[in-house]
Structures are given as structure tokens and as C-alpha cells.
Amino acid sequence: MEMMIMILLLCSIIFMTILFFKKQSSEKKHNTPPSPPRFPLIGNLHQLGSHPHRSLCSLSHRYGPLMLLHFGHVPVLVVSSADMAQEVLKTHDRVFASRPRSKIFNKIFYDGRDVALAPYGEYWRQMKSVCVLQLFSNKMVRSFRDVRQEEISLMIEKIRISSSLRINLSEILANLTNNVICRVALGRKYHGKTDFKELMKRLTRLLGEFSVGSYVSWLAWIDWIRGLDGQLIKLSNDLDEFLERVVQDHVDGDGHDHRTDFVDVLLTIQREKSVGFEIDRLSIKAIILDVFVGGTDTTYALLEWAMTELLHHPECLERLQEEVRTICKGKSRVSEEDIQEMKYLKAVIKETLRLHPPLPLMVPHESTQDVKLRDYHIPAGTQVMINAWAIGREAATWGPDAEEFKPERHLNSSVDFRGQDTELVPFGTGRRICPAISFAVVLDEVVLANLVHQFDWRLPVESTEYHTDVAESIGLAVHRMFPLYSIASSTT
Template identity: 80%
Template sequence: MEMMMTILLLCSATFITILFFKKQMTRKKSNTPVSPPRLPLIGNLHQLGRHPHRSLCSLSNRYGPLMLLHFGRVPVLVVSSADMARDILKTHDLVFASRPRSKIFEKLLYDRHDVASAPYGEYWRQMKSVCVLQLLNNKMVRSFRNVRQEEISLMMEKIHKSSSLRVNLSELLVSLTNDVISRVALGRKYSSETDSKELMKRLVRLLGEFSVGTYVPWLAWIDWISGLDGQLKKTGNDLDEFLERVVQDHDDGDHRARNDFVDVLLAIQREKSVGFEINRLSIKAIILDVVVGGTDTSYALLEWAMTELLRHPDCMNRLQEEVRTICKGKSSVPEEDIQDMNYLKAVIKETMRLHPPIPLMFPHESTEDVRVRDYNIPAGTQVMINVWAIGRDAASWGPDAEEFRPERHLNSYVDFRGQNFELIPFGAGRRICPAISFAVVLIEVVLANLVHQCDWRLPDEYTEDQTSVAESTGMAIHRLFPLYAIASSTT
């Protein structure tokens, strides 16, 4: 019996060794990036974990900043360093400018007729030009200053009424960003309508779900059994019904008052002023991008910024000193004063570095065979850029890369607008987020007003666990638990 077991073990060891060397020879011959061992049929799917950006970072620490995984039958290139991101998003930007197909995006984002998930091509170029030139230009951003100021004033009133009491900052910030984006994009607030709020929550959650059938078609029945297919269908129908109602309300209204994004898009459709036809489906898809992207990312950054400031009182004090010195004698912070607040900008950059709202960038896909460094990357390879890992890479940020230290940005050339690949929370290259200016001005003025008008501290009963930065799951990453703080008015 012992002899038989020994023989079996030797045979197994020999078989595994043969497979290993065969794999190494195959990889050497095809010259692809290093890959972790994978299981039959599902590949590396089992290694994604609850927080994929963290799991992939751990794998990259072992296998390198350019790593090849296999999700079912789909090759997936994982990028985890600034240098590799530069190769993908700048050197070979055109090759990687498209998006892969996804059941989730098709069901929820109008069959990829929005800007974020549309494949690279003429339609995407046209829709992006509409967003950049008509909706998100500097003139439009400035025109909504009053909206931002009014909603911030309402939020601060709520905080002052709760002075010296626990404030649910997470709830206040999500309501604020939702109200600002709703007024700008849709023409009025929808936060009081429970159905619309729950609908947007469902949408954001589903965008972060994983579709087994997308990567392993013969296991597509799992999506049906798990209820994902049913949720996608219902949420997609509910979204279309909601957005159709919004567009129809504008279509039936006064065409002379073109103030919000829906009005602008309907005017373009009627007047055909952009040189190509924009249909109703495209209008709804673009508006959905703006509402979801603008609300969720802005809220996440503000929530994480206040979390880190509360955990680092010295940083909070320094920021308050800057804001209150520049705005001395003023009851609130006007947007024109923001440009002089260097430490405020450093705090926001540091928050973006440690807590990018979307830690795994929207996936890219290669449209042709390409050589990246010394590796051959075939057409049809998906690319996942781990923005979270890049922001914590000690090679770029030093041995204290895991620490919240805004001072590192005060004399740094690194910015977040797509030219410096050490910090790319909004992406880079052709697919960079077109709403950077729109989002940043809101984040800056909200954070400045929060620290200008109030002193903040954590509740006395908070423990170390409750003040930690535990993360939620999904496409956009928030705190796992709401952020509570105590505000004391300075006036």
C-alpha cells in the first residue's frame, strides 16, 4: 500500500512538473506577461475576492505590474504601475481605446449607447463631443454656480441645526451631490421621491455586480439562478421609464428656457446643431452617465476626504486655518477663493490617491495585436487598470505610500487630469472622464465650506474599528459604514 502511494505521488509530481514546464515554454513562445496558476474552465475568477482591487494588487505584488489573468475564456491584462499605465493609455492609447461587451452594461446602459461604455468608433466620438463641447465645458460649469451655492447653503443649515449633535455626514453628502446633479442634469431635485432614490441605488449596486455568463458562457445559467438576469431586466425597464418621463416633461415644456442638460440635448436634437443626428435613446444614455457618474464619484470623494481629515486632526486643523484665513470675515466660501487654497487641493489629491472612487478603471479592450514592452498582447484582451494599486505604489510615492499625507502634493508636479500616470482617478487618454472640471469644482467648494463653518470631531464613543476605513463592495467604493461626526458651529 505504501509503495502504491509513493508511486502515485511520484506520478502526480511528475505530471505537475511537466504541466509547469509546458506552461512556461508556451508562455515563452507566445511571450505573454506572467500569469498566476489558473483553474480549468473558470481560469482566475476564483482569485478576485470580495474587493477585487485589493486581490489584484496582492497578485501583482507577486507576479508583476503587468500581469495576465484569464476570466473564463477571456484574457485580462492587469496594470498596476504608473509606467505600465502610461504604455496602455498613452503609448498604445488607440489600440486600447475600446470597451469590452458586458451583459450588465448592455442591459443598464442602453446597449452601450452611453459615453462611458460605448465601443470606440464614430458614435462614441460624436457623443463625447456633445458632452465635452455642449454639456461639460467651462462656461456650463460656471453657469451652475448658483445651484451649487444654494444646495451647499441648505446642507450647512441642516448641520447648524444639529450643532453639537451627531451628524450623519454620509447621508448629507449623498443628498447634496444627488440634488446638485439632479438640478443640473434633470432640471429639478428627485431626492424626495423614494422610488427614484432606490432606483439609483439599485443601478449603482448592479453596475458593480459580476456576470458569470459574460466570461463563461456555458455557465450563464448561474446569472439566472442568482437572480441577476431578473434584476437587470427590471432595473433597466424602470430606468428607461424614469428617464423617458424626465425627457418627456422637458419636451412638453417651454423651449425658451434651456437651463439644464436635458434642455440642451433636446435643443441639439431639434436644431441639429452638431452636424449629426442625436436620437432620444442617446439623450437618455448620456443623461444616465452624468447622473450616475457625477453623483456617486463626487459623494465618494467627499466622504473619504472627511473620513481622513477626522482621522488626522493635524491635517484638519491646517486645512481649517488656510480656509478661514483666506475667507476671513465671510460667512461662506465663494468659489473664486478656492484657487488660492493650496492645502485644500492637496487634501483632495491625497484623497483621490488613497481612495479613488472607482478603484478599477472601466475595462479597456485591445482592438488589434500589439506589443507592450517585450510582451505580445493579442486583440480582444481586456485591460483592467488598478488605479487603487497605482496610487499606493511605493515606487511612485515612497515608503509612506499607505499614509494620508497631503503635504506630499504641495510642491509636486503630479496632477489628476490625465498627464501624470501616478494619479489617474479620472482615467487618461481618449477615454478620460470628460466631467473632471464639473466634479472637482463641486468637491472643492463643498469641502471648503464644511471646514470653514464648523469644527468637527468624532463621537466620543467611537472605537478604532468604527473610525477605520473599511470599504463597501461594488464598482464605486464607499465607506462600509456611514460616517458620523459632531459639528460645532464657529459662528
């Protein structure tokens, strides 16, 4: 029996190797983008490393800004320059507007019934219109101003109590964004609930996992052996149970703030059929999960990196404080009206997004038909990774000091991150641009302005961060590997 298994395994390997070389021969008939050498069966998977955005950026320096890799049997186009991002996300936007299938994402996000991961088509168009017109309209963003201000005030008081002591600023910022999004999307805070906190930790960790079976189908058993399949099933069931309870509480009118939140809006649309198509319970839960995942992790990551860079560049911190304190002289806090005048604040946000995009490899795209890119043949079904981290550090766009944190580079620049310019694409652009940009940015700006208005900041004496690179976490959204500890001295 063991001999038979060995023979079958050997035959499988030989068969797959033959297919590999046949595919390589077929590719040579077309003018495909430059590719690094790859192994049979696994392709270029071994070249990803623990921080794929950095590994792929290094490869692009050798093979160019449009590079074709193979993850197992899946062709993956890696885009690492603003010019090529323009071709993919603007010129051929419709061709690349879909999303690839992913075992992890589909299991957690109701088989693509959300907005971020749904395949391009009528369902996605309908759900996106709901988000743009109903959830993230300027009117809705303004309606949650009181929530933002209340949570910021609570954060400021918490920091003030620990004034002149070493505090975990990463944890404070994570709690703030979690509380704001919970109140906006779900109607009340859930951070104090131990089960919910643990649920979110599991979700964040699994979203950063790599599914071998999604790229090498005959090795799918590895996902089962290492427990990924079991964890996905357990997490998806637990998430659904929690979201079902939240939705039912809203249906029953129990347990949430009196103000209208996102669940209320979606239930009203479902009940009144006001958008011209049906929205079922699964779609409501998928969209709410989308909002929560997209709104907490990425917002907190941006604030954490902004404070990290400011603490590493005291001259930038002083300039920002001078601007904020001049505009808000005599005021106890910074309002959302005040930040409209703060040009350097907006430059700091832009520079942080340039160097530290929360999703350095944007959510993958997928081509729906064959297309030509700069005379290269790109077949239908090709996954596309936009390396926003590499684009933000491109010397051709940003100059020889592209690796340095210099907010002033944006003061006289028209380049923005709201979808018009591919030089800065932390939120994407084209059809798949994030619909919640305004919601996220206003929170980031007003939080950062209040932090520097209320306190003077410095790193602890024992910190070595001035002399070392700050390590990045591993996962879909990239944070600091270790929490940011700092000392805040109250100015009042």
C-alpha cells in the same frame, strides 16, 4: 435520462479541459506577461475576492505590474504601476481605447449608447464631442454655480440645526451630490421621490454585481438562477420609463427649473441638428444616465473619504481650516473664486484621490489589435484593468510612506489628476479620460472648503475609527462600508 445528462456534462467538462490546456500550450509560443496559476474553466476568477483592487494589488507584488489573468475564457491584463499605465493609456492609447462588452452595463446603458461604455469608433467620438463641447465646457460649469451654492447653503443649514449632535455625514453628502446632479442634469430634484431613491439604490447595487455569463458562457445559467437576469430586465425597464418621463416633461415644458439643464441642451442639439449628426432619444437618455451615475456616486465617495481622512488626522484638518478661514476671514461662506487660492485644500483633494480613487479599478479597456508591451505579446480582444488604487500606493512613485495620508506631499509636486500624469489616474487619461473632471472637482472643493469653514469637526466619543481601518463597501464605486458619523460644532 439522468445518466445521459451526467454523460453530457462529463463530456463537456472534458472538452473544456482539453481546450484549456491547448490554449495554455498556444500561449507559451508567445511571450505573454507573468500569470498566476489558474483553474480550468474558471481561470483566475477565484482570486478576485470581495475587494478586487486589493486582491489584484497583492498578486501584482508577486507577478509584476503587468500581469495576465483569465476570467473564464477572457484574457485580462492587470496594470498596477504608473510606468505600465503610461504604456497602455498613452503610448498605445488608440489600441486600448475600446470597451469590452458587458451584459450588465449594456443592458442598463442602452447597449453602449452612452459615452463611458460605448466601443471606440465614430459614434463614441461624436458623443464625446457633445459632452466636452456642450455639457462640460467651462462655460456650462460656471453656469451652474448658483445651483452648487444654493445646495451647499441648504446642507450647511441642515448641519447647523444638528450642531453638537451626532450626525450621519455620509447621508448628508450623498443627498447634496444627488440634488446638485439632479438639478443640473434633469432640471429639478428627485431625491424626495421614494420611487426614484429606490431606483438609484438598485442601480448602484447592480452595477457592482459580477456576471458569471460574461466570462464563462457555459455557466450563464447561473445569472438566471440567482435572479441577476430578471433584476437587470426590471431595472432597465424602470430606468427607461423614468428617463422617458423626464425627457418628455422637457419636451412639453413642464416640471423643471427655468434654467437650462443637460436635457434641454441635448434636446436643442437634436432639434436643431447643430453638431452635424443625429442624436436620437435613446442616446439622450443614455448620456443623461451616464452623467447621473458618474456624477453622484463618485463625487459623494470622494467627499466621504476626504472627511474620513481629515477626522482621522486632526493636524491636517486644523491646517486646512487655518487656510480656509484665513483666506475667507469675515466671509459667511466660501465662494468658488476663493478656492483658487487654497493650495492645501487642493492637496487634500489630490491625496484623497490618491488613496481612495472612487473607481479603484477603472472602467475596463479592451485591445482592438495585437500589440507589444515591453516585449510581451498582448492579443486583440484582451480586457485591461487599470488598478488606480495600486498605482496611487506605489512606493516607487510616492515613497516609503505611500500608505499614509499626507496632503503636503502634493504642495511642491507637479503631478496632477487631469490626464497628464499616470502616477495619479482617478479620472483616467488618454482618449477615455472622464470629460467631466472640472465639473466634479469644483463641487468637491467648494463643498469641503465650506464644511471646514463653517464647523469644527470631531468623531463621536464612542467611535473606534482612530484605532481601526475603515472598512470599504463592495461594488463598482468604493465607499465606506458603514456611514461616517461625526459631530459638527458651529463656529458662528
